[in-house]
Amino acid sequence: xxxxxxxxxxxxxxxxxxxxxxxxxxxxxxxxxxxxxxxxxxxxxxxxxxxxxxxxxxxxxxxxxxxxxxxxxxxxxxxxxxxxxxxxxxxxxxxxxxxxxxxxxxxxxxxxxxxxxxxxxxxxxxxxxxxxxxxxxxxxxxxxxxxxxxxxxxxxxxxxxxxxxxxxxxxxxxxxxxxxxxxxxxxxxxxxxxxxxxxxxxxxxxxxxxxxxxxxxxxxxxxxxxxxxxxxxxxxxxxxxxxxxxxxxxxxxxxxxxxxxxxxxxxxxxxxxxxxxxxxxxxxxxxxxxxxxxxxxxxxxxxxxxxxxxxxxxxxxxxxxxxxxxxxxxxxxxxxxxxxxxxxxxxxxxxxxxxxxxxxxxxxxxxxxxxxxxxxxxxxxxxxxxxxxxxxxxxxxxxx
Amino acid sequence: xxxxxxxxxxxxxxxxxxxxxxxxxxxxxxxxxxxxxxxxxxxxxxxxxxxxxxxxxxxxxxxxxxxxxxxxxxxxxxxxxxxxxxxxxxxxxxxxxxxxxxxxxxxxxxxxxxxxxxxxxxxxxxxxxxxxxxxxxxxxxxxxxxxxxxxxxxxxxxxxxxxxxxxxxxxxxxxxxxxxxxxxxxxxxxxxxxxxxxxxxxxxxxxxxxxxxxxxxxxxxxxxxxxxxxxxxxxxxxxxxxxxxxxxxxxxxxxxxxxxxxxxxxxxxxxxxxxxxxxxxxxxxxxxxxxxxxxxxxxxxxxxxxxxxxxxxxxxxxxxxxxxxxxxxxxxxxxxxxxxxxxxxxxxxxxxxxxxxxxxxxxxxxxxxxxxxxxxxxxxxxxxxxxxxxxxxxxxxxxxxxxxxxxxxxxxxxxxxxxxxxxxxxxxxxxxxxxxxx
Numbered sequence: 031x032x033x034x035x036x037x038x039x040x041x042x043x044x045x046x047x048x049x050x051x052x053x054x055x056x057x058x059x060x061x062x063x064x065x066x067x068x069x070x071x072x073x074x075x076x077x078x079x080x081x082x083x084x085x086x087x088x089x090x091x092x093x094x095x096x097x098x099x100x101x102x103x104x105x106x107x108x109x110x111x112x113x114x115x116x117x118x119x120x121x122x123x124x125x126x127x128x129x130x131x132x133x134x135x136x137x138x139x140x141x142x143x144x145x146x147x148x149x150x151x152x153x154x155x156x157x158x159x160x161x162x163x164x165x166x167x168x169x170x171x172x173x174x175x176x177x178x179x180x181x182x183x184x185x186x187x188x189x190x191x192x193x194x195x196x197x198x199x200x201x202x203x204x205x206x207x208x209x210x211x212x213x214x215x216x217x218x219x220x221x222x223x224x225x226x227x228x229x230x231x232x233x234x235x236x237x238x239x240x241x242x243x244x245x246x247x248x249x250x251x252x253x254x255x256x257x258x259x260x261x262x263x264x265x266x267x268x269x270x271x272x273x274x275x276x277x278x279x280x281x282x283x284x285x286x287x288x289x290x291x292x293x294x295x296x297x298x299x300x301x302x303x304x305x306x307x308x309x310x311x312x313x314x315x316x317x318x319x320x321x322x323x324x325x326x327x328x329x330x331x332x333x334x335x336x337x338x339x340x341x342x343x344x345x346x347x348x349x350x351x352x353x354x355x356x357x358x359x360x361x362x363x364x365x366x367x368x369x370x371x372x373x374x375x376x377x378x379x380x381x382x383x384x385x386x387x388x389x390x391x392x393x394x395x396x397x398x399x400x401x402x403x404x405x406x407x408x409x410x411x412x413x414x415x416x417x418x419x420x421x422x423x424x425x426x427x428x429x430x
Numbered sequence: 431x432x433x434x435x436x437x438x439x440x441x442x443x444x445x446x447x448x449x450x451x452x453x454x455x456x457x458x459x460x461x462x463x464x465x466x467x468x469x470x471x472x473x474x475x476x477x478x479x480x481x482x483x484x485x486x487x488x489x490x491x492x493x494x495x496x497x498x499x500x501x502x503x504x505x506x507x508x509x510x511x512x513x514x515x516x517x518x519x520x521x522x523x524x525x526x527x528x529x530x531x532x533x534x535x536x537x538x539x540x541x542x543x544x545x546x547x548x549x550x551x552x553x554x555x556x557x558x559x560x561x562x563x564x565x566x567x568x569x570x571x572x573x574x575x576x577x578x579x580x581x582x583x584x585x586x587x588x589x590x591x592x593x594x595x596x597x598x599x600x601x602x603x604x605x606x607x608x609x610x611x612x613x614x615x616x617x618x619x620x621x622x623x624x625x626x627x628x629x630x631x632x633x634x635x636x637x638x639x640x641x642x643x644x645x646x647x648x649x650x651x652x653x654x655x656x657x658x659x660x661x662x663x664x665x666x667x668x669x670x671x672x673x674x675x676x677x678x679x680x681x682x683x684x685x686x687x688x689x690x691x692x693x694x695x696x697x698x699x700x701x702x703x704x705x706x707x708x709x710x711x712x713x714x715x716x717x718x719x720x721x722x723x724x725x726x727x728x729x730x731x732x733x734x735x736x737x738x739x740x741x742x743x744x745x746x747x748x749x750x751x752x753x754x755x756x757x758x759x760x761x762x763x764x765x766x767x768x769x770x771x772x773x774x775x776x777x778x779x780x781x782x783x784x785x786x787x788x789x790x791x792x793x794x795x796x797x798x799x800x801x802x803x804x805x806x807x808x809x810x811x812x813x814x815x816x817x818x819x820x821x822x823x824x825x826x827x828x829x830x831x832x833x834x835x836x837x838x839x840x841x842x843x844x845x846x847x848x849x850x851x852x853x854x855x856x857x858x859x860x861x862x863x864x865x866x867x868x
Contacts, residue, residue, distance in 0.1 A: 035434055035435065035438060036434065038438060039434060039437060039438040039441060042438060042441035042442050042445060043441050045441075045445050046441050046444045046445055046448070049444075049445060049448035049449065049452075050444075050448060052448075052452075052458070052459065052460055053448055053451055053452070053458050055460075056452075056457065056458030056459060056460065057458055083504065084504060084505065084516050084519040084520050085501075085504065085520065086519060086520065086521055087521060088501050088504070088505070088520035088521055088522075089520055089521035089522045089523075089526075090521055091501070092501065107500060107501035107502055108500045108501070108502045108503065109501075109502045110502070112533045112534070112536070112537055113502070113530050113533055113534070115533065116526075116529040116530045116532065116533035117526055117529060117530060119529055120523075120525050120526045120528070120529035120530075121526070123525075124523075124525060138602040141694070142606045142607075142674075142675050142680070143674070143680055143683075143684065143687050143692060143694075143697040143701075144684060144687055144688040144692070145684050145685060145688040148688045149769065150766050150769055150770050151769075151770055178540075179536060179540070179543065180540055180543045180544040180547045181543050181546075181547055181561075181573060184547040184550075184551050184561070185561055187551075188553070188555075188559070188560070188561065191555070217766075218767075218770060219763075219766075219767065219831055223834075223835065225834075249555075252555050252556075253555045258555070259559070262555070262556070262557070262558050262559050263558060263559070263564070263565065265556070266557075266558045266565065270556050271556070272554065272556050274556075275555075275556035276556075339640075342638065342639050342640050343640050345638065346637070346638055346640040346642065406643065409643065409723065410640070410642050410643065412723060412724075413721040413722075413723055414640055414721070420724065
């Protein structure tokens with residue numbers, strides 16, 4: 031009986047010790063938890079809103095070798111779209127910098143008096159890399175890749191008209207692709223002319239036709255085709271109505287496609303010149319018939335390069351606008367008289383004709399001076415529309 | 431009772447008391463056995479408390495994550511200078527700071543740009559293009575001024591990091607532009623440039639596409655005044671070095687200097703020969719178009735002759751001739767075409783020099799006073815043999831591209847005799863002599 035009682039007693043005492051320790055530990059834990067909770071509550075009550083503290087690991091937390099991950103993190107971290115675009119442009123540029131350096135390892139060492147990119151193959155390779163870089167950015171950012179610069183957007187609207195955003199985006203991609211092709215052509219050939227560009231333009235128009243409706247394509251042509259662009263400049267002094275512009279465009283586009291693109295290589299042959307001249311007469315007749323006599327006369331004058339220049343000069347001197355018309359009429363009068371001089375006096379000795387022409391030039395100069403107000407303006411006129419004044423008297427031929 | 435029994439009873443009683451304490455206050459029990467002491471009601475209360483605690487913890491984690499996630503709110507500020515400091519403190523690289531600050535400045539300047547665009551934004555397509563420097567110099571200059579102001583603000587904000595962009599070497603870019611000038615002097619140069627560019631832009635804007643002699647005089651005066659201001663802050667050697675790096679002369683000669691493979695000494699000699707004639711050779715333009723009067727053209731021709739003479743003395747006859755050839759646009763074009771096909775330089779030069787022999791031969795035919803048909807036939811035969819020689823030197827593809835815009839070859843083919851000036855810059859076409867009248 032004694033031994034079992036001793037064992038039981040020992041076990042019970044051990045249990046006493048264990049339970050007492052657990053109770054003590056539990057009491058300490060509960061006290062600590064209550065204190066911590068009380069402190070947290072007190073802290074939450076007493077701490078004012080924190081001023082922004084910059085975490086030096088901010089960028090490290092956003093960074094990743096995977097660019098779409100960076101975009102996702104920047105978006106989650108509430109960076110605004112323009113800043114995300116800037117960051118991604120910077121990162122993509124950095125990522126491509128190694129490839130740029132590999133293509134052109136001597137770039138940093140190149141002396142300042144020589145071309146930064148002297149080799150056409152290098153220029154083409156760099157242009158392609160730049161295009162790839164742009165595409166990478168578009169793939170990563172989607173529509174956010176597009177700049178919101180008001181001028182860039184206004185230029186786009188001016189070039190393409192009122193297109194829906196998705197179409198505008200598609201058109202911009204096509205433009206970017208063909209700009210690269212044009213750059214490659216330029217770097218390959220050193221220069222290019224309309225004949226070189228014609229196939230590219232046809233290809234680009236076909237690509238646009240695939241995504242634009244016929245009406246949208248027409249709007250694009252009116253604004254941005256070669257014909258449309260040159261008409262906008264040429265008709266400045268004519269001040270056309272929309273209807274006039276559209277109607278003339280139809281005739282001009284057909285003419286330009288035939289005579290101002292792929293057929294204009296080098297110096298045209300006599301046959302080509304004759305054919306073009308005939309087509310030009312036909313174009314003129316079409317436009318005359320379209321506009322009526324009075325407006326057609328205005329059109330003829332206003333589309334003359336020299337008249338446009340003269341109009342600008344007259345505006346610059348703040349002279350009455352009709353001064354440009356008076357100068358134009360003076361030019362026509364003297365050119366007619368010069369022609370008559372040659373026709374009527376075919377047998378006149380060269381020295382005598384020279385004297386007659388000199389006298390005519392002096393008379394013309396006096397008339398022009400009186401129209402413009404003073405002699406110094408005549409010098410400016412000779413550069414802006416008034417070259418005829420110098421051409422009244424032929425320059426002596428070098429040797430013939 | 432024996433003492434052992436007494437102690438045992440006491441110990442058991444103590445155990446019961448401690449277990450009772452756990453039953454009354456289960457929090458004191460270790461978590462692993464706490465459930466043993468809970469009543470059903472306690473257990474429900476405890477579970478609710480745990481759930482609440484977990485919910486609180488999750489909510490706290492979400493808040494913390496949100497705080498972490500909204501990193502931009504810690505960085506953002508309308509004060510761009512503070513933004514630069516915060517971005518740097520946040521560990522962004524110089525190139526990224528540049529990119530971000532530039533984007534923010536673009537947004538800041540957007541209202542100015544929007545206001546400017548608003549003045550022409552509704553221009554219909556049948557009116558002149560409103561953004562072109564040719565048709566609207568006022569708009570173009572105003573737009574350029576906004577870009578200049580933005581660049582100036584960016585420079586002031588970023589200091590040396592202004593050049594850190596695109597993963598390039600910022601120091602190398604700065605050195606190419608300013609050489610070894612100290613930062614303080616670079617800042618002064620940029621300030622002077624900003625000031626004069628702004629005034630020059632106002633002059634250009636007022637021209638409306640027509641650059642009058644008085645505009646040219648005003649722009650030339652501004653250039654001289656700017657140079658005087660630069661001379662006041664730079665030593666003569668620094669000024670010359672800066673001008674060589676930044677001048678229009680260098681920009682215009684770069685292609686020729688590259689082809690010519692100019693040494694630094696040769697470049698400096700060419701620059702010094704050109705500089706006194708800069709106003710005549712590279713007059714100011716509006717919309718990229720420069721007009722020359724007959725008087726201007728005469729002065730240019732005189733200047734070019736003087737420069738050519740000086741270069742013969744400075745570089746020697748052979749190098750001066752090499753430089754004249756490298757300056758010719760037609761030669762530059764040929765070189766570019768041939769370079770892609772790895773055609774040797776000797777063949778390129780021989781193909782280019784063909785113009786001299788062919789045009790000389792065309793003049794010999796012209797002077798022979800042949801019957802018109804015979805003259806035309808002789809010139810066309812000359813053109814054909816010249817074309818064949820180009821193919822032999824350059825190969826068919828390059829020869830075809832080169833010949834396409836070759837005015838002397840096209841001219842001979844069409845029955846003209848031609849004379850090329852010694853420097854190769856001008857070509858005179860000689861038509862067939864008029865038949866004497868009977």
